[in-house]
Amino acid sequence: MYFGYSYVMRFPLATSCLLLVVSCATPVTHKKPEVGLAPPVASPSADFTLTQKIEYWQSKIPSMTSADRSEAYLMIGELQIEAKQANEARITFYQALRGELSASEIARAEKGIGLSYFLSSQPSLGLGHLEKSLTHLDAASKAEASYLMSAFSGETTAFASSAVAERMNVYLVSANLKAPRGVSASAGAIHVDINRGEWRAAGMRSNWDKMTAPFRITVHHTAEPFSSLSKVAACAEVKNIQNQHMNERSPSGWADIGYHFLIDRAGNVIAGRSLDAQGAHASGTNNIGNIGICLLGNFVAQPSRGTDYAVAQALLPAQLDALTGLVDQLRQEYSIKSSNVYGHKELKNTECPGPVLSRWVAGYRRTQS
Numbered sequence: 001m002y003f004g005y006s007y008v009m010r011f012p013l014a015t016s017c018l019l020l021v022v023s024c025a026t027p028v029t030h031k032k033p034e035v036g037l038a039p040p041v042a043s044p045s046a047d048f049t050l051t052q053k054i055e056y057w058q059s060k061i062p063s064m065t066s067a068d069r070s071e072a073y074l075m076i077g078e079l080q081i082e083a084k085q086a087n088e089a090r091i092t093f094y095q096a097l098r099g100e101l102s103a104s105e106i107a108r109a110e111k112g113i114g115l116s117y118f119l120s121s122q123p124s125l126g127l128g129h130l131e132k133s134l135t136h137l138d139a140a141s142k143a144e145a146s147y148l149m150s151a152f153s154g155e156t157t158a159f160a161s162s163a164v165a166e167r168m169n170v171y172l173v174s175a176n177l178k179a180p181r182g183v184s185a186s187a188g189a190i191h192v193d194i195n196r197g198e199w200r201a202a203g204m205r206s207n208w209d210k211m212t213a214p215f216r217i218t219v220h221h222t223a224e225p226f227s228s229l230s231k232v233a234a235c236a237e238v239k240n241i242q243n244q245h246m247n248e249r250s251p252s253g254w255a256d257i258g259y260h261f262l263i264d265r266a267g268n269v270i271a272g273r274s275l276d277a278q279g280a281h282a283s284g285t286n287n288i289g290n291i292g293i294c295l296l297g298n299f300v301a302q303p304s305r306g307t308d309y310a311v312a313q314a315l316l317p318a319q320l321d322a323l324t325g326l327v328d329q330l331r332q333e334y335s336i337k338s339s340n341v342y343g344h345k346e347l348k349n350t351e352c353p354g355p356v357l358s359r360w361v362a363g364y365r366r367t368q369s
Ligand SMILES: [Zn+2]
Pocket: 219, 220, 221, 281, 344, 352, 353
């Protein structure tokens, strides 16, 4: 029985109409129906963690037919890759390959083995597997495998897009490799000075919404005192913000850092969340089509938070120059009107981004057509 790509379709629920769709649309030819064996397996609860999903499916393996088992191993392996369990994933993919798989499933297992070697800092061992996977992968997976192979060989890649780079850079970081030449690790045409690999970004989790066409830009400050001009310190600060957003924000942590771009005190533009993904910076529906830019520093006096926050920091000219350049580029790239550039407080009851930056935003709207 061929289950398709998603977990739901792969392990159909007894009552699911998806089961009917899959059964009707897909001729069952290569596997005999199992009468009285292996009742359909329900999908795990949607709020399971990766580890819980892996354990859940592993617990179901003994009751599966041998053919279904191979597909289950393939899926468990992919979850283990997502959970960065390199060695476990590799073993699982080899278990899958011992069974009955289609050419495209074999390719997915080979790609998975390749990724596992990148995760365990042995990219040279992964190359052959990635290469073997290319012929039968779908276009998106092929682009990912090609991206890693190009990074290893130091060549440019014809397949590079910002979305592929976003997904694959975590493997490059594990393998101590740099992004392929000519590839911006962030937002395609938008220039960044510091890409996600440089600040050692964690990979984006799966709980994100696709960005619809950007039509507005919102400016923020971090509201945390930060005065260093060093790139290393800025990278650490951004990594810290990502940790907070992914691990401390309700309900179960955000998919990634909330902002699409950050600007450090020296005026470096830092790649945040991919522009392919809707941001998490302006609350709820305010995030729709909204590019979030955050300047490092606290630009509003907040004496109630303690002495460190008592005085607003001064905005540095380099930060404002970088902000102007970035907003200009984004407006040109996405045809955004200057009247759609906001300070956070214009969308929500907050002091962000403070009086001086708010004046900058108002001035920008006045002076740009
Ligand atoms: Zn804000």
